[in-house]
Amino acid sequence: MISGSWFERQKNIIDYSLQSLLRRRSKNILILIIFIVLVFAVSSILFITGSLTQEMMITSNDLPDITVQRILGGRQVNVLSSYLPEIEKIPGVEAVETRVWGYFYLASLQANFTIYGMDLNLLEEGEYRKIVNWKNVPDPAENQILSSRPDFRMIIGQGVFELLKDIQMEKAFLFYQPTWQKPIPFDIIGTFKTETELQSNDMMILQTEGARRVLELPPDEFSDLVVHVPNPEEIENIALKIHRYFPELRTITRAQIQNTYATVFNWKSAFVLSSLLVAIFAFLILIWDKASGLSPEEKREIGILKAIGWDTDVVLSVKFWEGLILSGISSLAGILLAYAYIYWLRAPGLREIFIGWSTIYPSFKLMPDVDPKFLLLIITISVVPYLAVTVFPAWKAAITDPDAIMRNI
Amino acid sequence: MMLDPWILGLIIGHSALLLIFSLGLINAWQIFSGWDYNSTAEKQFLLEKKTYLVSTVMNFALFTQILMLFLFGMAADELANVLPGAMCAVGTLSSTSYGFALLDLKIVSFFAYFIWLVVNYLDNQIETYPLVRKKYLALMLLYPFAVVETVLLFAFAFDLDPSVITSCCGSVYNEGAEGLGASLAGASAGFILPLFFSIVILLLLNRFVFNRRDAGKKWLGNLLEFPLWIAFFITAIVVIISFISTYVYEMLSHKCPFCFMGAEYHYYGVPLYLCLFVATATGMTGGLLETIKRPETLAEKARLLQKKMNTVSLWGMLAFVVIGFLPFATYYIKTGRLI
Numbered sequence: 001m002i003s004g005s006w007f008e009r010q011k012n013i014i015d016y017s018l019q020s021l022l023r024r025r026s027k028n029i030l031i032l033i034i035f036i037v038l039v040f041a042v043s044s045i046l047f048i049t050g051s052l053t054q055e056m057m058i059t060s061n062d063l064p065d066i067t068v069q070r071i072l073g074g075r076q077v078n079v080l081s082s083y084l085p086e087i088e089k090i091p092g093v094e095a096v097e098t099r100v101w102g103y104f105y106l107a108s109l110q111a112n113f114t115i116y117g118m119d120l121n122l123l124e125e126g127e128y129r130k131i132v133n134w135k136n137v138p139d140p141a142e143n144q145i146l147s148s149r150p151d152f153r154m155i156i157g158q159g160v161f162e163l164l165k166d167i168q169m170e171k172a173f174l175f176y177q178p179t180w181q182k183p184i185p186f187d188i189i190g191t192f193k194t195e196t197e198l199q200s201n202d203m204m205i206l207q208t209e210g211a212r213r214v215l216e217l218p219p220d221e222f223s224d225l226v227v228h229v230p231n232p233e234e235i236e237n238i239a240l241k242i243h244r245y246f247p248e249l250r251t252i253t254r255a256q257i258q259n260t261y262a263t264v265f266n267w268k269s270a271f272v273l274s275s276l277l278v279a280i281f282a283f284l285i286l287i288w289d290k291a292s293g294l295s296p297e298e299k300r301e302i303g304i305l306k307a308i309g310w311d312t313d314v315v316l317s318v319k320f321w322e323g324l325i326l327s328g329i330s331s332l333a334g335i336l337l338a339y340a341y342i343y344w345l346r347a348p349g350l351r352e353i354f355i356g357w358s359t360i361y362p363s364f365k366l367m368p369d370v371d372p373k374f375l376l377l378i379i380t381i382s383v384v385p386y387l388a389v390t391v392f393p394a395w396k397a398a399i400t401d402p403d404a405i406m407r408n409i
Numbered sequence: 410m411m412l413d414p415w416i417l418g419l420i421i422g423h424s425a426l427l428l429i430f431s432l433g434l435i436n437a438w439q440i441f442s443g444w445d446y447n448s449t450a451e452k453q454f455l456l457e458k459k460t461y462l463v464s465t466v467m468n469f470a471l472f473t474q475i476l477m478l479f480l481f482g483m484a485a486d487e488l489a490n491v492l493p494g495a496m497c498a499v500g501t502l503s504s505t506s507y508g509f510a511l512l513d514l515k516i517v518s519f520f521a522y523f524i525w526l527v528v529n530y531l532d533n534q535i536e537t538y539p540l541v542r543k544k545y546l547a548l549m550l551l552y553p554f555a556v557v558e559t560v561l562l563f564a565f566a567f568d569l570d571p572s573v574i575t576s577c578c579g580s581v582y583n584e585g586a587e588g589l590g591a592s593l594a595g596a597s598a599g600f601i602l603p604l605f606f607s608i609v610i611l612l613l614l615n616r617f618v619f620n621r622r623d624a625g626k627k628w629l630g631n632l633l634e635f636p637l638w639i640a641f642f643i644t645a646i647v648v649i650i651s652f653i654s655t656y657v658y659e660m661l662s663h664k665c666p667f668c669f670m671g672a673e674y675h676y677y678g679v680p681l682y683l684c685l686f687v688a689t690a691t692g693m694t695g696g697l698l699e700t701i702k703r704p705e706t707l708a709e710k711a712r713l714l715q716k717k718m719n720t721v722s723l724w725g726m727l728a729f730v731v732i733g734f735l736p737f738a739t740y741y742i743k744t745g746r747l748i
Binding site: 045046049053057255256258259262263266267269270271273274312313316320373376377379380381384385387388391392394395398399 | 411412413414415416417418419421422425426428429432458461462465466469473476477479480483487490491492493571
């Protein structure tokens, strides 16, 4: 019988458990490796979801309060300018902004670009100046050419730039559709910096008038409207109001977009996790098998321990500590590995599942953001089932009768 | 909404809990129906070994249950990001009719598991296991709780719909609204604070005055602790919602018992609830231990443990009061007025 205070007792038991784990190194190392891989997989998925959601929440704060689209025949169509004054009249609305945007598919590269029309002069002056790498800052001679066609300038995302470089169009790009008489040339005056890559990677920001030409948008129409509401409490109500006045208009609030993104990220992560369930299950069966099949030496060891006066309780504690040490080490190692994989190696393989669907994959940096909540979730998914599976075999081993063993020696 | 990592985690945890508890139930039934301490048959020998299995199982169940209580709170908080209109755990819980039912059941079963384990611990110290049949009957009665909990969890998960707008804590705990949350929040400080403190004082009086004076009535005083601690827990929750929360948020309209568990409020709620749960669990159990009278050896051990429990519960209660009224005190000192 181990004597001493409770802590001393536990200390001795832990000591014995460690020794016992080390003695059966080859058997335990296999379990350890599989366990680490499992925790690693689970935590990678949770980490990447966490930091993507975090990044989405931060960046989406810049999204418009309410986006207004016109729906005709169940499809989104251009918004007519006649709606503008009506919406501006609603109390609580600060301003209504019009937007011009669309997509341009470049068949030769099989790439889809997002085209967005805005006044680039604003970009050159305002706070957005910082997020652009200005290029082709022209010498006076060239400047003349540029200023002569101010409607045909654009700023592009880093991903678009890489693609265009391959076809030697990184300075100026020719938009062309077969139905057009002639191509429309655009000067590229800058690229967006890498920090904004998640949003800007496949973007082409065109001067509004030029964008209208490329998107073939009639002068009195817009792609959609953006409504600014200074008081966040009013957003939901105003969105409902707009929809009530003009049933053909669809309103999308920022909260709705954030919720949708969060749902999508969670759905993806849970989908990958549930496909991992099979692996977890297989691991549990392996554990069960390993834990129930006691080798003759182990049996003898427990028999001797009980013969020299160890209680069933104490043997159970030894088994419990063995499980806890094993799962503790593997959880720690798995979580650290996952951290390195996600934030240093930037999650190769996993990243593609979670972001991007076009041919250009944003290669942005994931922000380290590990909420302690996730650690609890990881423990629930990996350690709890492990301990659950080991309860019965541990008891089975602990009740081994000393005399039965001794007789066989 | 099954496909969410938090829901998945809860389901895995609960499945493990239910599986292990089922194992415990089968063995508990065998022990309950076949126990005969005086028998020397091999069956009795095996049953005695099985008591170790059931103890281990229940230890695991309690540990998992505590973990699940925490995880459920966090999951509810986390899911609020996904549900439109929800701003914290309250929105998630009230978005389906099962949310609060599940939370309440989890709290009740936490206390039940705790009491069972204490009794089990006591009983295991006596060689003859005098309480064995009662103990295992109680365990079998606990099993339905675990089943209902798991069923409720699945119902909750299926019922969560990210496309339905839910209410946030601002509207649930709003005096003008209807429902239980509103009446909890509406309970005026003038009514609930005297009630809460009279329970606290009653507990202290019971502990230090009545018990000292009349040794013959001591058992009654100890027994009284059980209902008193339940009343303490319930009024404490009402005080948190209607009084403490307003001083934590320093806003009259914000009365939420969940928001202050987050990082924005420096995890203020974590020690607060920890003290409340520890105090109530030990206090209740201390009172309940009074019912253990026979055999003499067990009663002796029970008295010893009761003393320890009483001390822990007292300190827990004091810590709860200090932590709970700290925001009020700092507010009052800083501004010199009430909210």
